[in-house]
Amino acid sequence: MKKSQLSSPVFFLLITLSFSLSWDSLSSILDVTPRASSEDVLGCLLSHSHRITSTSQLIFTPANTSFLPVWQASFQNTRFLTTPKPSVIVTPVEETLVQTTLLCAKKHGYELKMRSGGHDCEGLSYSAYVPFVMIDFTNMRSIDVNGNILDRKSMGEDLFWAIRGGGVSSFGIILAWKLSLVPSVAPYIDRNLLIRTTIFSEYIGNSTKKTVKVIFEGIYQGTTDTLLPLLDEEFPELGVTREICQEMRSIQSSLVSWGLPLSTPIEILSNRSAIAKVNAKVKSDYVREPIPISGLRKIWRKLMENDESAQLIINPFGGKIAEFPETAIPYPHRAGVLFQLYKAVNFNDQTSDTTPISMRRRAWLQTLDELLKPYVSSNPREACSNYNDLDLGVGNENYEEASVWGERYWKRDNFRKLIRIKAKVDPDNFFRHPQSVPVFSNSFNGM
Ligand SMILES: Cc1cc2nc3c(=O)[nH]c(=O)nc-3n(C[C@H](O)[C@H](O)[C@H](O)COP(=O)(O)OP(=O)(O)OC[C@H]3O[C@@H](n4cnc5c(N)ncnc54)[C@H](O)[C@@H]3O)c2cc1C
Numbered sequence: 001m002k003k004s005q006l007s008s009p010v011f012f013l014l015i016t017l018s019f020s021l022s023w024d025s026l027s028s029i030l031d032v033t034p035r036a037s038s039e040d041v042l043g044c045l046l047s048h049s050h051r052i053t054s055t056s057q058l059i060f061t062p063a064n065t066s067f068l069p070v071w072q073a074s075f076q077n078t079r080f081l082t083t084p085k086p087s088v089i090v091t092p093v094e095e096t097l098v099q100t101t102l103l104c105a106k107k108h109g110y111e112l113k114m115r116s117g118g119h120d121c122e123g124l125s126y127s128a129y130v131p132f133v134m135i136d137f138t139n140m141r142s143i144d145v146n147g148n149i150l151d152r153k154s155m156g157e158d159l160f161w162a163i164r165g166g167g168v169s170s171f172g173i174i175l176a177w178k179l180s181l182v183p184s185v186a187p188y189i190d191r192n193l194l195i196r197t198t199i200f201s202e203y204i205g206n207s208t209k210k211t212v213k214v215i216f217e218g219i220y221q222g223t224t225d226t227l228l229p230l231l232d233e234e235f236p237e238l239g240v241t242r243e244i245c246q247e248m249r250s251i252q253s254s255l256v257s258w259g260l261p262l263s264t265p266i267e268i269l270s271n272r273s274a275i276a277k278v279n280a281k282v283k284s285d286y287v288r289e290p291i292p293i294s295g296l297r298k299i300w301r302k303l304m305e306n307d308e309s310a311q312l313i314i315n316p317f318g319g320k321i322a323e324f325p326e327t328a329i330p331y332p333h334r335a336g337v338l339f340q341l342y343k344a345v346n347f348n349d350q351t352s353d354t355t356p357i358s359m360r361r362r363a364w365l366q367t368l369d370e371l372l373k374p375y376v377s378s379n380p381r382e383a384c385s386n387y388n389d390l391d392l393g394v395g396n397e398n399y400e401e402a403s404v405w406g407e408r409y410w411k412r413d414n415f416r417k418l419i420r421i422k423a424k425v426d427p428d429n430f431f432r433h434p435q436s437v438p439v440f441s442n443s444f445n446g447m
């Protein structure tokens with residue numbers, strides 16, 4: 001479940017608008033002509049990708065019967081099923097078509113959305129309320145380097161810093177990255193042990209009585225023989241016995257955490273349509289002080305008011321994540337964080353996220369946020385940019401407005417540095433979405 005927050009050694013390849021253009025029609029890119037219908041961008045794509053064989057098989061408009069299936073294939077939150085769709089979807093198999101798409105979108109006044117895994121919590125990689133072209137990287141499993149593409153060295157350390165946690169979609173397009181995973185474990189406990197806690201309320205049997213259920217799921221890098229004495233020492237309350245432990249390969253733990261049987265072939269993990277999608281509104285917090293029992297009681301009572309649509313997940317922190325300074329990369333939630341709190345309500349039984357019941361669930365989530373305030377981090381109240389949440393604010397006219405949400409994701413120093421880097425690499429703010437790193441019209445000295 002946990003993705004690595006810091007990766008080292010790492011290298012990325014990235015296209016930004018600042019690359020030198022090899023196009024003959026370069027000068028015309030700078031006049032952004034108003035858009036009429038998708039004919040303009042489609043024509044541009046087809047005429048400039050003549051070197052690529054069978055390009056037409058990689059470009060989809062709403063007129064193609066496969067447009068919707070392609071759009072739906074790798075989106076992971078069905079809450080956004082009815083949101084506005086792209087004018088054109090491009091599914092490149094190599095980088096030239098990525099560059100062509102970028103240039104055609106810019107030339108014809110479309111926004112560009114990039115989609116990789118499609119997990120964006122606000123659907124920002126595949127929907128927008130403005131005309132847009134979507135590049136879907138589903139076919140890009142490997143790339144060869146050719147000019148116009150930046151690697152760590154040619155992009156410079158500032159931009160390389162920014163794209164590791166600063167929201168890559170504010171800075172350009174990532175073609176490839178290589179990372180190494182680091183362990184993230186509960187603070188103060190054996191580094192080989194990770195325990196995730198899921199909390200929700202549910203009716204007891206068929207009765208009208210409710211209870212709060214807490215599920216502890218653990219991953220331990222080692223054998224049952226060494227795990228049992230460790231748990232006896234650290235968590236005797238859990239009463240873990242040999243019977244409920246299962247030894248498996250690390251990769252198989254991903255199957256189990258998705259609720260799949262251990263006998264499932266691991267190849268299923270690379271099959272996007274086999275993994276269940278969510279339909280949820282997500283928020284996050286970070287907790288730096290243990291929550292007192294009185295606080296937990298309040299949270300339990302709040303959960304009891306919920307109609308079984310809510311889920312809280314405690315992801316323990318510590319380990320390698322805590323060893324790096326807050327400014328090492330944009331991701332700042334490090335030493336001192338005990339756990340990250342994931343908070344969500346689902347709309348699984350609803351036709352949309354705006355039905356009266358859905359609206360009640362969203363309001364419940366907001367009031368949970370208020371109740372949690374005394375128990376979570378403050379100044380700023382930290383939030384995880386991976387769980388992007390437009391309720392935190394979308395103001396971007398000036399630093400004061402943008403800091404309302406930006407400092408929660410990145411903290412002050414990092415957010416200011418991201419803004420300075422953004423001003424250098426994308427001063428026209430081409431790479432944007434409602435919570436992208438802003439470009440201000442007034443000068444921002446960054447200090
Ligand atoms: C079911 C589910 C479980 C999750 N679990 C966790 C978890 O355990 N831990 C955690 O930290 N997070 C988790 N997340 C959040 C997830 O990590 C983030 O939403 C992450 O940004 C998803 O990346 P993606 O490539 O799948 O998403 P996408 O929706 O494809 O993209 C996310 C953002 O990146 C941009 N982008 C995508 N590809 C590129 C590219 N090639 N170049 C430039 N920009 C690009 C998009 O435009 C968008 O802004 C979960 C989300 C879901 C839906």
Ligand SMILES: *[C@@H]1O[C@H](CO)[C@@H](O)[C@H](O)[C@H]1NC(C)=O
Nearest residue numbers: 056057058059060061063064
């Ligand atoms: C989409 O439709 C056009 C026009 O019929 C066709 O040329 C193109 O090949 C189709 N694209 C795909 C990916 O099927």
Ligand SMILES: *[C@@H]1O[C@H](CO)[C@@H](O)[C@H](O)[C@H]1NC(C)=O
Nearest residue numbers: 202203204205206207208209
């Ligand atoms: C709940 O109700 C259903 C249908 O009335 C019944 O089949 C089931 O056995 C009941 N379950 C429990 C745990 O009482």
Ligand SMILES: *[C@@H]1O[C@H](CO)[C@@H](O)[C@H](O)[C@H]1NC(C)=O
Nearest residue numbers: 267268270271272273274275
């Ligand atoms: C992927 O999963 C879907 C849904 O379970 C299934 O229909 C499809 O055959 C699978 N594809 C592959 C390549 O295994």
